[in-house]
Amino acid sequence: MSQPGVSAGPELPRMPRNKATRCLFVSLALALLLLVTSANAQTSALLWRSNWETPKPDPRSLNAVAQVFGAGCGSGCPNATLGVVQAAARTGTRGLKVVVFKGSPEASRVQMVTPVFLLSRGMSYTYCLWARSSSDELYGNRALNLDMMQAVTFATVQSLPIVVSRNWTQFCMGITELPTSFPTLNFNASSTSYLWSLNLAGSGDRIEFNFDDMTLTGRPNNLDATIMSKTAARIEQHRKGNFTLQFKGDRGVALPARMVTSFSLTQIKQSFPFGSAIQPDAINLLDPEMRPWFLDTTASMFNSIVPNSMFQWPEFEYAKGVFEDKQEMLLGPMYLGFAEQNGMIMQRGQALEWLTTDFGFGAHWSKQDGCEAYKGYLQTRVIRDVTAFKGKFQMYTVWNQLLHDRDWGDQCQLFSRTVKEAFWWAHAADPNATLCLNDFELIDGERWASMLQMVRQWQREGVPIHCIGIQAHLTPDLDPSVIQFRLDQLALTGLALHITELTLRTVSQPSPRFTGSEQQQADALVKYLSLFYSHPAVKGITLWGWWDTGHPVTNGGLVRTDQTMKPAALAVQQLWSNTWNTSITETNATIVLDADGGYAFRGFYGTYRYNVRLTTGQRLTGVVDFPMPRPLLAGVTPSQTVTLSFPTVTVRSPPRPPSPPSVA
Numbered sequence: 001m002s003q004p005g006v007s008a009g010p011e012l013p014r015m016p017r018n019k020a021t022r023c024l025f026v027s028l029a030l031a032l033l034l035l036v037t038s039a040n041a042q043t044s045a046l047l048w049r050s051n052w053e054t055p056k057p058d059p060r061s062l063n064a065v066a067q068v069f070g071a072g073c074g075s076g077c078p079n080a081t082l083g084v085v086q087a088a089a090r091t092g093t094r095g096l097k098v099v100v101f102k103g104s105p106e107a108s109r110v111q112m113v114t115p116v117f118l119l120s121r122g123m124s125y126t127y128c129l130w131a132r133s134s135s136d137e138l139y140g141n142r143a144l145n146l147d148m149m150q151a152v153t154f155a156t157v158q159s160l161p162i163v164v165s166r167n168w169t170q171f172c173m174g175i176t177e178l179p180t181s182f183p184t185l186n187f188n189a190s191s192t193s194y195l196w197s198l199n200l201a202g203s204g205d206r207i208e209f210n211f212d213d214m215t216l217t218g219r220p221n222n223l224d225a226t227i228m229s230k231t232a233a234r235i236e237q238h239r240k241g242n243f244t245l246q247f248k249g250d251r252g253v254a255l256p257a258r259m260v261t262s263f264s265l266t267q268i269k270q271s272f273p274f275g276s277a278i279q280p281d282a283i284n285l286l287d288p289e290m291r292p293w294f295l296d297t298t299a300s301m302f303n304s305i306v307p308n309s310m311f312q313w314p315e316f317e318y319a320k321g322v323f324e325d326k327q328e329m330l331l332g333p334m335y336l337g338f339a340e341q342n343g344m345i346m347q348r349g350q351a352l353e354w355l356t357t358d359f360g361f362g363a364h365w366s367k368q369d370g371c372e373a374y375k376g377y378l379q380t381r382v383i384r385d386v387t388a389f390k391g392k393f394q395m396y397t398v399w400n401q402l403l404h405d406r407d408w409g410d411q412c413q414l415f416s417r418t419v420k421e422a423f424w425w426a427h428a429a430d431p432n433a434t435l436c437l438n439d440f441e442l443i444d445g446e447r448w449a450s451m452l453q454m455v456r457q458w459q460r461e462g463v464p465i466h467c468i469g470i471q472a473h474l475t476p477d478l479d480p481s482v483i484q485f486r487l488d489q490l491a492l493t494g495l496a497l498h499i500t501e502l503t504l505r506t507v508s509q510p511s512p513r514f515t516g517s518e519q520q521q522a523d524a525l526v527k528y529l530s531l532f533y534s535h536p537a538v539k540g541i542t543l544w545g546w547w548d549t550g551h552p553v554t555n556g557g558l559v560r561t562d563q564t565m566k567p568a569a570l571a572v573q574q575l576w577s578n579t580w581n582t583s584i585t586e587t588n589a590t591i592v593l594d595a596d597g598g599y600a601f602r603g604f605y606g607t608y609r610y611n612v613r614l615t616t617g618q619r620l621t622g623v624v625d626f627p628m629p630r631p632l633l634a635g636v637t638p639s640q641t642v643t644l645s646f647p648t649v650t651v652r653s654p655p656r657p658p659s660p661p662s663v664a
């Protein structure tokens with residue numbers, strides 16, 4: 001191993017050879033140990049790039065690597081060749097061509113590795129490469145494993161399946177926090193050495209890959225350790241608007257302040273969707289005596305709901321063409337009807353499809369007739385159901401967990417085309433619907449880099465994607481400054497971020513449980529809600545259930561099975577009905593109206609009830625909306641004015657200042 005910062009020059013790569021699983025690999029770059037800690041700018045700095053243009057690759061070293069093929073691993077050896085050729089270039093004149101003639105079950109036997117980088121804590125890094133499967137006769141569109149490994153132990157820090165298709169695609173993997181648990185050997189604790197490796201041999205037989213333009217970028221995390229102390233100010237800035245209520249009497253004449261003896265404004269609803277997953281079956285199965293309590297509690301705590309699994313394809317259309325019962329149940333009075341009746345503002349269809357083979361997805365009828373038939377069924381499903389639920393679901397998770405669950409997608413080569421087409425189908429069926437991807441480890445892991453990269457690529461292609469769903473199955477102890485950093489990264493897409501499945505757990509295996517105190521749960525929930533609500537890109541928060549009965553996390557609900565509220569429920573109520581609520585009372589001594597009868601105030605976006613008493617004895621009351629502007633311009637919250645006309649109020653005008661107030 002070279003010393004940090006010392007260039008070793010062209011040489012044969014020496015890693016990964018651990019535990020007999022790696023008997024050979026393809027090294028594409030020089031096996032240098034690179035010091036990449038020098039990014040001083042606030043923005044991302046390019047730390048390393050390899051595009052096979054310069055230095056001119058040394059044919060001897062490539063030959064030497066090629067000669068290693070087949071050595072030392074007997075008949076299980078893969079057979080592959082590699083070369084730096086013009087035909088494999090994405091940019092410039094050269095790119096790397098790898099042909100795997102014969103795959104190997106041991107994917108790591110042919111792998112592309114980067115040099116070893118010395119990475120520093122306090123930085124975030126993104127490694128990217130461009131890849132395609134170049135030849136039409138050869139089969140592409142298969143998931144390969146991109147691994148980030150600690151260089152000395154070859155322990156995998158994180159792994160990402162990537163799908164290489166015939167079109168050039170950029171793949172990226174990011175890291176915000178270097179694991180502290182890894183041995184640092186001769187390096188000190190502020191930095192450790194890492195490399196990225198792409199395993200190729202597992203791809204199958206006769207596959208040609210092209211690779212070009214590998215980059216490593218880094219930026220100081222600038223993690224803001226004080227972020228929690230700023231949430232209140234950020235909420236004040238991003239969640240409120242300047243509003244004016246204009247009072248006009250008969251003939252549109254402005255009401256003077258002297259006519260108003262009392263005035264109150266009560267916020268009765270938030271514009272910001274705060275919801276919970278509610279399974280329609282669960283409501284139906286409830287003891288009828290319990291049902292009103294369950295529905296009332298839901299409506300009093302939330303302004304948005306999402307069905308847990310009833311809209312998932314295997315449950316929604318469990319046999320081909322049989323979906324009316326579920327459609328009726330969802331559209332009926334106990335579900336979307338209930339939401340509508342209670343003025344709920346955001347219902348999400350979760351999810352149009354999910355490429356896992358678990359949870360009945362693998363056995364679903366749509367997958368029994370082959371890939372081509374499946375694509376047709378999927379198109380029918382998306383168009384039919386998005387049309388049927390138009391205006392009922394305002395938002396859809398089009399694909400659930402696309403970064404994680406790929407089984408069926410790999411089998412049917414859906415990634416280069418079909419996954420994006422589904423967005424087009426949904427968009428055509430309901431152009432008003434907000435269309436999302438939904439995944440985990442986006443803020444509690446490092447998948448943000450892959451999501452960012454994939455979404456940006458889709459945006460360049462014009463795919464109608466409008467939001468990123470962040471599942472947020474969190475433990476209470478996560479560092480808010482790291483979450484903030486990852487939210488900022490995802491926000492670079494310009495898309496709305498929705499927290500879609502918030503749960504709190506302390507234990508994940510064998511099944512999720514919350515084992516901390518109820519107060520700890522309440523504190524963690526307030527911490528995360530405040531952080532999310534203060535982030536301007538976050539456009540909604542949904543909890544994955546609120547009652548311990550039927551909750552996916554044992555003891556994870558806000559309300560105990562005996563229907564009593566835990567501190568977490570009280571804390572949430574306190575936030576929405578008090579901390580994040582604008583309610584105002586004025587008397588005739590304090591109220592100020594401008595010459596147009598305008599009453600100006602700053603408040604949370606939402607719906608307000610006003611109550612005005614006049615010297616005439618008249619009492620005026622009603623409801624007025626100051627909605628969150630969509631899209632919210634960066635940092636600018638335009639003011640909104642609502643005019644209230646009271647033609648029955650006689651206003652003597654113009655009032656003659658010296659004369660005493662006298663009103664009919």
Ligand SMILES: *[C@@H]1O[C@H](CO)[C@@H](O)[C@H](O)[C@H]1NC(C)=O
Pocket residue numbers: 070079080101102
């Ligand atoms: C590798 O595959 C190529 C193409 O099929 C063949 O020509 C070559 O002999 C094989 N080499 C080995 C060592 O099997």
Ligand SMILES: *[C@@H]1O[C@H](CO)[C@@H](O)[C@H](O)[C@H]1NC(C)=O
Pocket residue numbers: 004188189190191
């Ligand atoms: C740790 O390593 C860095 C980079 O090599 C160096 O700048 C720093 O002085 C070292 N710190 C200690 C405590 O040895």
Ligand SMILES: *[C@@H]1O[C@H](CO)[C@@H](O)[C@H](O)[C@H]1NC(C)=O
Pocket residue numbers: 241242601602637638639
């Ligand atoms: C909104 O009102 C606040 C004070 O209430 C004021 O500081 C701010 O400048 C106003 N913003 C706009 C855009 O008018």
Ligand SMILES: *[C@@H]1O[C@H](CO)[C@@H](O)[C@H](O)[C@H]1NC(C)=O
Pocket residue numbers: 165166167416417
């Ligand atoms: C590859 O890119 C071309 C040109 O942009 C496009 O027409 C084609 O549909 C793409 N193919 C796939 C499989 O995405």
Ligand SMILES: *[C@@H]1O[C@H](CO)[C@@H](O)[C@H](O)[C@H]1NC(C)=O
Pocket residue numbers: 430431432
């Ligand atoms: C989209 O929503 C708006 C407002 O609700 C409605 O007026 C419009 O007709 C809708 N457009 C379509 C294509 O459904």
Ligand SMILES: *[C@@H]1O[C@H](CO)[C@@H](O)[C@H](O)[C@H]1NC(C)=O
Pocket residue numbers: 266267268269270576577578581582583
């Ligand atoms: C906001 O506060 C007022 C006054 O306390 C209360 O009546 C109202 O219900 C609260 N709004 C919400 C949405 O909780």
Ligand SMILES: *[C@@H]1O[C@H](CO)[C@@H](O)[C@H](O)[C@H]1NC(C)=O
Pocket residue numbers: 258261588589
């Ligand atoms: C406010 O109204 C009360 C009667 O409701 C009246 O006695 C008082 O003088 C008024 N004060 C002002 C400042 O107009």
